[in-house]
Amino acid sequence: MLKAIGIDEQAELSKVPGQEGNRIDTGTKPIVKYTGVTKSFGDLQVLKGIDLEMQPGEKVAVIGPSGSGKTTLGRMLMTLEEPTEGTIELDGELLWHTHEKGELVRAGEKHLHRMRSNVGMIFQHFNLFPHMNVLRNVTEAPRKVLGLSKEEAEERAVSMLGKVGLADKLKMYPSNLSGGQKQRVAIARALVMRPKVMVFDEVTSALDPELVGEVLEVIREIAEEGEMAMMLITHEMDFAKEIADRVIFGAEGRIVEQGTPEEIFDNPKSDRLQSFLQRFRSNGI
Amino acid sequence: MPDSWIDFLPTLLKGAEITIVVAFFSAILALVVSFVAGLGRLSKLWIIRTLTAVYVEIFRGTSLLVQLFWLYFALPFIGIELPKMLAAILAIGLNFGAYGSEIVRSAVLAVPKGQWEATVALNMKPWQRLWNVILPQASLRMLPPFGNQLVELIKSTSLVYFITMADLTYQAMVLRNNYISWTTEILVLLLLMYFVIATLVSLAVRLLERKLTAGRL
Numbered sequence A: 001m002l003k004a005i006g007i008d009e010q011a012e013l014s015k016v017p018g019q020e021g022n023r024i025d026t027g028t029k030p031i032v033k034y035t036g037v038t039k040s041f042g043d044l045q046v047l048k049g050i051d052l053e054m055q056p057g058e059k060v061a062v063i064g065p066s067g068s069g070k071t072t073l074g075r076m077l078m079t080l081e082e083p084t085e086g087t088i089e090l091d092g093e094l095l096w097h098t099h100e101k102g103e104l105v106r107a108g109e110k111h112l113h114r115m116r117s118n119v120g121m122i123f124q125h126f127n128l129f130p131h132m133n134v135l136r137n138v139t140e141a142p143r144k145v146l147g148l149s150k151e152e153a154e155e156r157a158v159s160m161l162g163k164v165g166l167a168d169k170l171k172m173y174p175s176n177l178s179g180g181q182k183q184r185v186a187i188a189r190a191l192v193m194r195p196k197v198m199v200f201d202e203v204t205s206a207l208d209p210e211l212v213g214e215v216l217e218v219i220r221e222i223a224e225e226g227e228m229a230m231m232l233i234t235h236e237m238d239f240a241k242e243i244a245d246r247v248i249f250g251a252e253g254r255i256v257e258q259g260t261p262e263e264i265f266d267n268p269k270s271d272r273l274q275s276f277l278q279r280f281r282s283n284g285i
Numbered sequence B: 001m002p003d004s005w006i007d008f009l010p011t012l013l014k015g016a017e018i019t020i021v022v023a024f025f026s027a028i029l030a031l032v033v034s035f036v037a038g039l040g041r042l043s044k045l046w047i048i049r050t051l052t053a054v055y056v057e058i059f060r061g062t063s064l065l066v067q068l069f070w071l072y073f074a075l076p077f078i079g080i081e082l083p084k085m086l087a088a089i090l091a092i093g094l095n096f097g098a099y100g101s102e103i104v105r106s107a108v109l110a111v112p113k114g115q116w117e118a119t120v121a122l123n124m125k126p127w128q129r130l131w132n133v134i135l136p137q138a139s140l141r142m143l144p145p146f147g148n149q150l151v152e153l154i155k156s157t158s159l160v161y162f163i164t165m166a167d168l169t170y171q172a173m174v175l176r177n178n179y180i181s182w183t184t185e186i187l188v189l190l191l192l193m194y195f196v197i198a199t200l201v202s203l204a205v206r207l208l209e210r211k212l213t214a215g216r217l
C-alpha cells in the first residue's frame, strides 16, 4: 500500500518540469542513476553533464537529433564507453568506479564484469555471431557466462526464441535470416541473460521499413511484462509515445526536456523540442 | 652409372623426408609463434606490444639464411650448440612466425567492432571474447594467407642445405656432383618433388577452408 502511494507521488512529481530531482526521495531505489556525467572524445565534448535516473521496470525513451549523444549515453551503461567525468550507479552501486581509501578510482575488469550482469544491450546492427547458428548464438553466453548446462541453456533459449517467433529457425545461420529476424534473435540473446536494465539503441533503424513492425511488436511484448527497465533510444516517435513511461529529449549533449509521453509529444515546452518534433512530423516519419 | 632417372628416386625421397620433417615442425612453431606474437601486438600492456614488435621487426628485417647461420654457426661461440635439425626448425619457425603474426594481427583487427561489443554486452570474460567469438571468425580470414605462407615455408626449407642438412636439395646436389651428365634430369625431379609437396599442401588448405566456411558466411 505504502509503496503504491510512493509510485503515485512519483508520477505526480514527474509532471512538474524541473522537479524530477524530487523523485529520488520517494521510496523506490533507482536502478540506474547518472550523476554529472560528461563524455569527451578528444576535444569534442559529446555529453555535457547528464543527470538521469531510471526506476526499476521503468521504460524511458530517449529522443533527440542525431549526434546529440544518445548512443554514447547508452553505451556508457553497457560499459562500452567510459565517462569522462561523473558517476553512474547501477542498482545502488557505482558502475565505473570503486572506492579505495576514500577515493573514487576507475574500476577494474573484475568489478565491471560483476556489474555488467545487470545490463543488456541491443544494437542497431544486431551484431549476431556469424559463425554460430541461431540456437548457439542464444546459448553461448548462458553457458559460458552464467555457467548453465547445455540442457538448461537450450531450454531457456528455445523458450525465448519461441517468444520472439523464431522457434523454427534454431539451426539457421544469421546470414540466412532477414534483418527483422536477426534483430529478434539479438533480443532473445540479450533477454536470456535476464538483465535488470536493457538498452535498445535504434534497434529498427537498420531495417527495411516492412520489417520494423515485427521487431517493435516483440519489444512491446517485453515491455508489457514489466520487470525489466528499458532505455529506448529511438526515432520511432509513435512507438515511444505508446510504450514509454517517460520521454527524455536530448540535444547537443544535454537533457533539454523530459516528461510523460503526453507532455513531450503533445505539449512540448522548449523551442528546441518543438522544432525537433515539427521537423519529424513534416518529414512524415 | 644409373640406368634411368628412376634410380635417383630412393635418394631423393630420403631427402624429401628430411624436408618434410623440417617443414612440419617449423610450420607448427611458426603457427604458435604467429598467434602469440600477433595477439601480443594487440595487447593492452605496452611492454608486451613493444617486445613483440621488436621481435617481428628483427625477424622480418633480416634474411632467413642469415638467421639460420646465426643459430647454427654463431650461437656455439656463446656456448649454445644446437643440433642442425633444431637450428633449422627454430630459424624457419621464428622467421615465418614473424610474418604470420602480421596475418593474425590484421585478421583480428578485421573482425567488426560490433562483434567485440556484443561479447561485452553478453558479459563474456576477455579470453572468452577472444576464444569463442573473435578468433573463430578471424581464423577464417587467416586461412588463405597462412596457406600461401606454408607453401613459401616449404620452399624455404631448401636453405637448410647451407648448414649441410641432408634434405631434398642437398641430396639432389650430391647426385648431381656424382652424375654431372644427368644434371637436367636430377633438377627436373627436384623441381617436381617440391611442386608436388607444395600443391598437395595448398590443396589441403583450400579443402579445410571450404569445410570451415560451409553454409555460414
Ligand SMILES: Nc1ncnc2c1ncn2[C@@H]1O[C@H](COP(=O)(O)OP(=O)(O)O)[C@@H](O)[C@H]1O
Pocket: A041, A044, A046, A064, A065, A066, A067, A068, A069, A070, A071, A072, A073
Ligand atoms: N568513438 C568515438 N570517437 C569520436 N567521436 C565519437 C565517437 N563516438 C561518438 N562520437 C561522436 O559523438 C557525437 C555523439 O554521437 P552519438 O552518441 O552516436 O550520438 P547519437 O546516437 O545521438 O546520434 C557525434 O558527434 C559522434 O561523431
Ligand SMILES: [Mg+2]
Pocket: A070, A071, A072, A202
Ligand atoms: Mg545513435
